[in-house]
Amino acid sequence: MNVLRQAARSLRREFLAGDLLTLFAALVLGVAAMTAVGTLVDRVTLALTSSAAEVIGGDLGVQARAEPPAEFADEARNRGLAMARLVTFPSVLFHGESSQMATVKGVDGAHPLRGRLRVASDAAGLQASDAGGPPPGEAYADPRVLAGLGVSVGDSIELGSSQVRITRVLLSEPDASGGLMEMAPPLLVHRDDVEAAGLLGPGSRAGYRMMFAGPPQAIDAMREWLQPRLAPGQRLVGVEDAQQGLRNAFDRAGRFLALAALLAVLLASVATALAANRFALRRVDTVAILRCLGARQRDILASLALQLVLLAIPACVLGIGLGMLAQVALVEALGSLVPARLPLPQATPMLAGAGIGLLILLGFGLPPLLRLRGVPPMRVLNRSFATLPATSLLAYVAALAATAALAVYATGDVQLAAWVLGGLAVLALVAAAAGATLLWLLGRLQARLHGPWRLGLAALARRRGLAVVQLVGLSLSLCALLLLAVVGPGLLGQWRDRLPPDTPNHFLLNVQRDQAGAVEQALRGMGVADPDLQPFGTGRLVAINGEPPQRMAVEGQDDGNDADRPLNFSWRHTFPPANTLLQGEFWSEASDAAEASIEEGWARRYGVGLGDSVTLQLGEQERSFTVTSIRKADWDSFRVNFFVLLNAGAVGDAPYNLISSFHLPSGNTAALAPVVREFPNVSVLEIEALLERVREVIERVAQAVQLVMGFSLAAGVLVLLAALQATAGERRYDSAVLRTLGARHGQLRGAVLVEFGVLGLVAATLAVSAAAVIGVLVSRQLFELALSPPWPALLAGGAGGIALSLLAGWSGTRAILRTPPMLALRQA
Incomplete structure (x- = not known):
């Protein structure tokens, strides 16, 4: 027996039969989804890494709120390193009556x-x-500065107490690590002009940076020399800090894409397992006949396995091609979220995609073939059939673990894979247990029923193993489809809703307490309904429970002693908006107890809990406050939020200024110019461009996710078809026997509808419940979104699954009724 020739001939003859075609399509979709997402993530990571030094304007730097010491510069020169000094701060520029x-x-x-x-x-x-x-x-100005001030190249503008002349338009620059989330357009000037303008006095919000460049070995040695000499408030800046805003924005986008890709791989695996199981069952008699004709068992199994391998090669090639086309579309959809100059794709993501395809095939397609080892030649005369060997179950587990590992490697998100795959694994176990229990109950109940109900439930009880597999496949596919079609859009909608049209787009800083009334009146005159000027104090964290504050090791970092770090805080009588109380109780308005409310991230960073004492330096005094509540701040709301809030009744005479966030219609920033001129100490920060940028990010991510979801939804449909057709051969045989014994068409149709209706109802119940639980957990744990289960949409999806199951049963019955009983018996 020529194994290769037999496999090629059989594949060519049987490819368009439902089993192999379903298996081929599942492999193509799984490989395409993982190749697209993996290649995109790989290209963006390479671009960010390779351009990091250019982005930060050097190889290494020291960043601080004060000028780094001269000894750092002297050491750099002694080591032969180039050095540059920068200072960055927000400021209002003027030209005539215009401000920017x-x-x-x-x-x-x-x-x-x-x-x-x-x-x-x-x-x-x-x-x-x-x-x-x-x-x-001289100055180099961003085009937005020119437009905001109504000036052109050659004009002079006011910078503090001096003037500079704009001689060039700034097109692009290094040190643009915040380019994605830059709140105000840049203006480049010489350091001497900044100092002459008098803008670096006490209270200025300037950040200083000393940058170094040189050979890698010298930079590494400089890093080691600097590390123990950094003072509190100083930190090193390296290539890992480059484009941090871009990394953060892409992280959430990547998680949405990874969610869709993981579901595509899982669904492709389930579809492959179901299709391969049916492929093996349909070849039982063929194997028995070949055994009777003298073919060796190993040659038969090798021929069948080789069919699958020959099927996988073009499937992987086609999947990689579709994945590469899809990642080009993803780059276009994400637009400016990704760097403009992406490197060429590497082979690793494509090999990972092909590897996932082969694992899906061998891990989920090979175990059903192992059943054929026990087919005896007497099968031709006797319909006995061996049970599933234990080794094939081990192969399923190994394949699932290897596929999950490769999927995590390709998407780069272990947490997401753990939550989603873990949740679906629990669903599979629950569905298997529920199916076994249900079939046991039906076996005891069917004797009391009559007509189609008895026939339908008897069919389920007679094929218990296949019925459980069918139920698990239906539950997983429906759950995944609900996650994609209902939960996914719900998460994106939650992300959109966090930026309503009236989101604050301006911040007013450094308002003095004696200016509060006039500033508030001016804001109300501009249409700001609630200016909400809040106290803003800067002090120091002196102790926690009487001990020097020590940051906990979070994400592998330990910042050491924090006693000299500045701490911004506020105080109020009422619970702040855009916050959620997690633990404890917030003080009453009339309270004057020394209480503090801590944001959960700050509490976790310092290991602070309810009842602990925090000691703060407020001006010239030190005060201790007891932590009575822990809250979660919604930082995406763009409202004024603080890590530490104090009871206003216990603060006393602490120094402070005022801060406010509010919404003004786009283009009305110029109305704030009289306020800034009357109170020069007041700073206005416009973030309208930032909000528009964030909204653009959300829309582009939504487009990209929809593209990847297309693969996943197609894989889900394949799973549904494969699951619904898993017992088609056996059901055709049973129906033919019943027709031979005189069963009417209506009885057969009713029995099949009962069988599929029960399967669909149980699967839909499990899938809707699992999709709601997984969706809530994933949204809160990974996306930090408060998604409530969209029950109407989930229930509608579950009803659609039941309807699809009934439709498949009705369609299969029509095909059976059109086939003569004798021919159906021969085909079965």
Whole structure:
């Protein structure tokens, strides 16, 4: 027996039969989904890593709220490293009656150490060139600064108490790590102009950075020298910090994509297992005949396994091709979320996709073939059949574990895989247990029933093993489809809803207490309904329970002693908006007890719990407060939030200024110019561009997720079809026997509808419940979204699953009734 020729001939003859075609489509979809997501993540990671030094403007830096010491610069020069100094702070620029918030960056002549500073001499950016930092008296302005002030190249603008002349339009620059979430357009000036403007006095919100560049070995040695010499408030900046805003935005996008891809792989695995099981069952008689004709058992099994391998090769190639096309579409959908210059794809994600395809095939397609080892030649005369050997169950477990491991590797998200795959694994176990229990109950109940009900339940009880497999497959596919079609859009909707149209788009900072009334009146005159000026104090965390504060090791980091770090806090009588109380009780309005409310992230960072004491330095005094509540702040609301809130009745005469967040219609920022001119100490921060950017991120992620969900939904439909057809052969044989014995068409149709209706009802109940639980857990634990189960949509999806199950039963019955009983017996 020529095994290869036999396998190729059989594959060519039987490919369009339902089993192999379903198996082929499942492999293509699984490989395509993982290749698309894996390649996209890999390309973006490579781009972020390779361009990191250019993004931060150097190889290594020291960042602090004060100028780093001169000894750092001296050591860098002694080691032969290049060095540049930067200072960055927000400030309001003026030109006549116009004003514009900007991020002012004071640089020296060495900037940038890495990357290119692109400028143009015209507003359109047609005459672009590379440049170094601006000389004294000159400035490079972002086009948004020009538009906001109504100026052009060559005009002078007010910077603090001095003026600078705009000589170039700033097109792009290194040190743009916050480019995705940049709150104000940049203005590049010389360090001497910043100091002459008088904007770096006490209370300024300036950040200082000293950057170094040089050979990798020298940079590593400089890092080791700096590490023990960093003072409190100083930290190292390396390539791992580059484009952190971009990394954070892509992280949530990647999790949505990974969710869809994981479900696609899981559904492809289930569809493959069901299709391969049916493939094996339909070849039992063929194997028996070949055994009678003298074919060796190993040659028969090798021929069948080789059919699957020959099927997998073009499936993996086609899946990789579709995945590469899909990742191009994903790049287009995500748009500016990903770097403009992505490197070419590496082979690793494609190999991982092909590996997942082969694992799905061998792990879920091979075990059913192992059943054929026990088919005796007497099967031709006797319909006895061996049970499923234990080794095939072990193969299923090993294949599932290996597929999950490769899926985690390709998507890079262990937590997401654990929650989703773990939840679906629990569902499979519950469905198997529920199916076995149900069949036991039906076996005791069917004798008391009559007509189609008795026939339908008897069919389920007679094929207990296949019925349980069918129930598990239906439950998993329905649950995955509900997660994709209901929970997924619900999560995206929750993300959208966190930024309603009236989200605060301006912050007012540094308002003095004697200015509060006038500023509040001015804001109300602009249409701000609730200016909500809140106290903003800066002090120090002195002790926790009488001991020096020590940060806990969070995510592998330990920041050491925090006694000298500044701490921003506020106080109030009532519970703050955009917060959720998690533990304890918030104080009453009339209380004057020394109580504190701690944000959960801060509490976890310092190991603080209810009843603990925190000692703060408030101006010249030290006060201790007892933690009486822990809350969760909604930082995405863009309201003013604080890690530490104190009882206003117990603060006393602590120094503070005021801060407020509010919403103004787009384009009305100029109305705040009189406030800033009347109170020069007041700073206005406009974040309208940031909000629009976040909304754009959400929309682009939604488009990308919908694209990947297309693969997953197609795989889910395959699973449904494979599960519903898993017992088609046996049911055809039983119906033919019943027709031979005189059963009427209506009785047969009713029996099949009962069988499929019971399966669909149980599967839908389990799937809806599991989708609700998994959706809530994933939304809260991984996406930090408060998703409530969308019961109407989930129940509608469950009803659709039941209807689809009944439709499949009705359709199968029509095919059986059109086949003569004798021919049906021969085909079965």
